[in-house]
Amino acid sequence: MRLYQLALREIGRRKIRTLYTASGIALSVALLVATILVGSAGQKDLLLTIARYGHSLTILPATTMDTSLQSFGIGSGHYIPEEAIPSIRTIYDAAIKTGWERMGGLVLQSGIPFGGEQQIQEAIFAPRLYEETNVLDRRVVVAGVDSVAEYQTRFWWEVDSGNLMNDPQEVMVGKVFAAITGVKVGDRVDINGQSFKVGGILxxxxxxxxxxxxxxxPTVQKLFGKQGLVSLINVRAMCNYCPVGDAELAINQKVVGVRATSQREIAQAQHKIFRNVTHVILTLVGLSLLMACMAVFNMIMGTMHGRIREIGLLKVLGASRWQLMRTFAYESIALGILGGLIGYALGVSIAFGVGPWLLSGAIIELHWWEPLLAVVAAIMTSLLATLLPALHTSRISVATAFRAQ
Amino acid sequence: MFTVKELQKIYHFGTESIEALQNINFSVKRGEFVAIIGHSGSGKSTLLSVMGGLTRPTAGVVLIEDEDLWSKNDCGRARIRNNKVGFIFQFASLIPTLDCLGNVMLPCLFNPKGLQWANQEKAQQLLQIVGLADKIHAYPNELSGGQQRRVAIARALINNPILILADEPTGDLDEETEAEVMKLLLTNIRQHQATLIMVTHNLHLAQRADRVLQMKKGKLQ
Structure with missing residues (x-):
């Protein structure tokens, strides 16, 4: 027989108490595991989204000083000729390719850099034409969009009712406009003297x-006599690592009459916020582990007190303080392994149950190191909680131990 | 040779002090059986506890084979207890999670030089000697008080101690078992030239000792 066997037998003897103590550790570990699983799934989802759609670039007529709604250049006569889009795209692709090669990335196909874990897709150019007019006695902005490119760049778009715009004879209205005017899907609205069916509400x-x-x-261009003109072009890089800044600079330098503005910082800020939130949650989980530690400490203190005579007996039979400490450590490790495994299973269940509800679209993925982390965290908690009671009990004199009961 | 010199133990209870042991001096040779008798509260158990390294004396020396027990640290005393001393208590003192064999082999667990296979064989022999050959794998809760006491005796002998300290070892045993236990202890001390110091109220048992020491109010008479 070995010391660890003595410890395991002790664990086995107090099954209910062991389970009760392990459950305290398990709950905290479950919280830790669930936070890590859900947090990393959310972070990955965000990173994938950023990687998939990349950073965006807005190209405006150079005379437009602001990208806000008030300064579309509506009615000011400032537009970008539609025919300029292919040459802007060429400049953009060349800048991305050069920048990508400078960073050491591979380029397998002209204009389509390849790197990271994902295949990098070609950038999407989504031109928009804005015109202001009266609809249902209200001033409103009518936007003409390339529906395919628009849905790719505005991937968060969903319809409240009806369907996304895909018919030149239909229009899609914004939610607030629909609420103010009371238009519903299927209603007809007159725009600049032409009647359109409301196909969907965004x-x-x-x-x-x-x-x-x-x-x-084409419908809006024709409706307002602005054939071949657009108010701005939204460019989505479809690549997280693409040097969009280089493209921004190249367009500003090489294309006369337009101004490109990168929105890379927005994606970075989103990522940073998510990371900070995860850190805060992990800190709270750490605190809960500490609380579990204190709860386990109380339970172990009680258990030790109940065994004090047996511990005295072990000392009489020649157990040194170190050997007693080792026995307690083995018990603690066994308790930690039990609590860690239960906690891991519970944490995974919570993550799969609550994760998709908390973060829609987040896919929970399991990794080999997570059960290991759970068990190590549980063992550390258990050892920390056992340390003081073990030190105290192993120091107690045999005579005191025998008098205790 | 086992020697105690000028042993003193004072217990303090607030402002009150009780001198449980007063200037105790005696020596016991190897192979000798010494009985310590006396009324309750006379200091017999305290003396046994101090001699076994369980209760620290206020003053005095306990020498086991010229090793000063109380000059050692906790670890050193534990090693001496493990290698040289066998204890038999007046209460049931078995570990409930271990069977008879495990309980008898328990001191070997704390002995780094202990060979498991050799100890197991010896433990089985000892259990056979104490009449528990058929109870090797029985747990303490499956044994009677007398059987538990016999397991404790077997455990006290497993490491071939040179000093056996017994506190009322036959306290709750019937006459027949008491005779068997005493025979076992005496045979063992003769065979291994061990010293047996036994605290008892039983004068009949004390008469079988080579020497009887009487305690009265913390002093040897």
């Missing part, structure tokens, strides 16, 4: 889109 986006009416680009 779900609220908390952006100027909520106040607009959308139709296809």
């Amino acid at each position: 779900r609220e986006t908390d952006s100027p889109d909520d106040y607009m009416i959308f139709s296809t680009l």
Whole structure:
């Protein structure tokens, strides 16, 4: 027989108490595991989204000084010729390729850099034409969009009712506009003397889109006599690592009459916020582990007190303080392994149960190191909680131990 | 040779002090059986506890084979207890999670030089000697008080101690078992030239000792 066997037998003897003590550790570990699983799934989802859609670039007529709703250049006569888009794209692709090669990335296909874990897709150019007019006795901005490119760049778009705009004879209206005017899917609205069917209502986006009416680009161009013109071009890089800044600089330097603005910082800020939130949650989980530690400490203190005569007997039979400490450590490790495994299973269940509800679209993934982390955290908690009672009990004199009961 | 010199133990209870042991001096040779008798509260158990390294004396020396027990640290005393001393208590003192064999082999667990296979064989022999050959794998809760006491005796002998300290070892045993236990202890001390110091109220048992020491109010008479 070995010391660890003596410890395991002791654990086995006090099954209910062991389970009760282990459950304290298990709950904290479950919280830790669930936070890590859900947090990393959310972070990965965000990173994938950023990687998939990349950073965006807005290209405006150079005379437009602001990208806000008030300064579309509506009615000011400032537009970008549609025919300039292919040459802007060429400059953009060349800048991305050069920048990518400078960073040491591989380019397998002209204009399509390849790197990281994902295949990098070609950038999406989504031109928009804005015109202001009266609809249902209200001033409203009518946006002409390239529906395919628009849905790719505005991937968060969802319809509240009806369907996304895909018919030149239909329009899609923003949620706020629909609420103010009371239009519903299937109603007809007159725009600049032409009647359109409302095909869908866009779900609220908390952006100027909520106040607009959308139709296809050629329809709006024709409706307002702006054939071949666009108000701005949204470019989505479709690549997280692409040097969008280089493209921004190249367009500003090489294309006369337009101004490109990168929105890379927005994606970085989103990532940073998510990371900070995860850190705060992990800190709270750490505190809960500490609380579990204190609860386990109390339980172990009680258990030790109940065994004091047996511990005295072990000392009489020649157990040194070190050997007693080792026995307690083995018990603690066994308790930690039990609590860690239960906690891991519980944490995974919580993550799979609550994760998709908390973060829609987040996919919980398991890794080999997570059960290990759970068990190590549980063992550390258990050892920390056992340390003081073990030190105290192993120091007690045999005579005191025998008098204790 | 086992020697105690000028042993003193004072217990303090607030402002009150009780001198449990007063200037105790005696020596016991190897192979000798010494009985310590006396009334309750006379200091017999305290003396046994101090001699075994369980209760620290206020003053005095306990020498086991010229090793000063109380000059050692906790670890050193534990090693001496493990290698040289066998204890038999007046209460049931078995570990409930271990069977008879495990309980008898328990001191070997704390002995780094202990060979498991050799100890197991010896433990089985000892259990056979104490009449528990058929109870090797029985747990303490499956044994009677007398059987538990016999397991404790077997455990006290497993490491071939040179000093056996017994506190009322036959206290709750019937006459027949008491005779068997005493025979076992005496045979063992003769065979291994061990010293047996036994605290007892039983004068009949004390008469079998080579020497009887009487305690009265913390002093040897």
